[in-house]
């Protein structure tokens with residue numbers, strides 16, 4: 001084992017987050033309150049959206065987003081196969097059908113031509129995922145959606161802060177969902193946010209994150225006072241706590257610095273691996289701002305005598321934590337047995353899955369950590385080059 005260990009991820013939590021949480025703990029108000037409202041306002045401003053609704057996860061945000069769009073049993077929702085469980089499981093919550101789509105071989109984002117081919121009379125929405133933080137071809141997706149009357153819910157779990165043709169990811173589609181899970185670019189431990197420019201949908205999502213409860217305006221002037229509420233619909237328990245929001249507010253203030261740190265690491269990897277034809281490197285599409293949540297290399301298995309799993313094992317021996325994003329949905333037992341999928345149904349994702357490795361990329365990496373990852377990768381490639 002190597003002396004120098006570089007974990008795959010470490011969250012960047014400083015004294016600001018710790019004292020903000022302490023303040024909330026001492027305040028007497030722990031759950032959803034002023035801190036959540038403040039976090040929502042700051043976040044909406046940062047991503048250029050009119051409304052932001054905080055949730056306790058991105059999965060919850062995706063769920064209430066589909067609910068606000070009126071998704072029903074039997075609807076079809078188009079989802080990339082190259083994603084995490086959450087993107088498609090929320091579709092199943094409605095007894096609607098997730099219709100999987102293959103990915104682009106370079107960006108690993110949803111393939112827009114494949115998307116158009118999957119649209120039917122039952123298709124209600126599409127959920128593009130901005131893979132690794134690289135924005136999807138939103139023009140192509142929005143055009144396809146507009147011509148078939150589909151809603152667009154962006155899974156932006158990787159895409160804070162990302163931009164597309166000069167606009168931040170946050171209000172490009174109908175509703176955009178972010179994740180503040182421990183490994184994401186901004187963390188509150190667990191948490192999420194749904195952003196939109198549509199007031200009615202924002203209000204619906206806000207109510208549904210807290211039991212479908214309403215406190216109508218006239219109540220404020222009635223004798224019923226502050227204890228009165230009405231249940232407008234059977235909602236969920238998806239609200240964010242003030243404890244988590246206090247962390248989020250501090251993380252948001254550091255987001256620019258965090259992005260600079262990840263950009264610097266991506267630039268170092270890109271230049272230090274540029275002479276290795278055995279690796280395909282992730283590049284920023286022209287006109288896009290990449291959040292660099294993930295740095296995913298693709299191994300050229302024809303020019304290497306090692307598998308992807310072997311490569312990750314070798315990195316581990318060298319003290320470098322690595323991961324795989326993602327095992328495509330169609331290769332998982334549930335999707336295989338429910339839909340009868342075979343790898344050939346999504347050839348690009350199936351083939352690419354065998355070759356992808358996610359390398360560490362986070363602000364707490366030191367220059368020595370970055371060098372160690374670069375040297376470890378170069379050593380393994382040199383050792384297993386054909």
Ligand SMILES: *Cc1c(COP(=O)(O)O)cnc(C)c1O
Pocket residue numbers: 056057058059060083084086087129155157158178179180181191192
């Ligand atoms: C992390 C992730 C999610 C889920 O986020 P949670 O906040 O953990 O619910 C959804 N989609 C993608 C692509 C993710 O990577």
